[in-house]
Amino acid sequence: MPEKTxxxxxxxxxxxxxxxxxxxxxxxxxxxxxHDVDPQRGEEIADREGVPYFSNAEELME
Structure with a gap:
């Protein structure tokens, strides 16, 4: 199977x-x-999807 993106x-x-x-x-x-500029909204969606929320966009890009 190909590697995930x-x-x-x-x-x-x-x-x-x-x-x-x-x-x-x-x-x-x-x-x-x-990532979202609204931390509450970002954390809500991150929790719903089971992924981390990044308050800093640069950290998500790493």
Whole structure:
């Protein structure tokens, strides 16, 4: 099986939360975390998807 592609979602507002949900279901994608300027919203989506929330966008890119 091909290696999974690591993906982070930057901005989990109206569309971003759906992107995170869908990416988390794709077998060849590895959702590694989410970032949002609103920590409460970011943590909520991260918890829902079972991934870390990154308050610092640069850390998510590493």
């Amino acid at each position: 690591k993906i982070g979602v930057f901005g989990v507002g109206h569309l971003g939360k759906h992107h995170a949900r869908i990416l988390n279901k794709i077998q060849r994608a590895d959702l590694v975390g989410v």
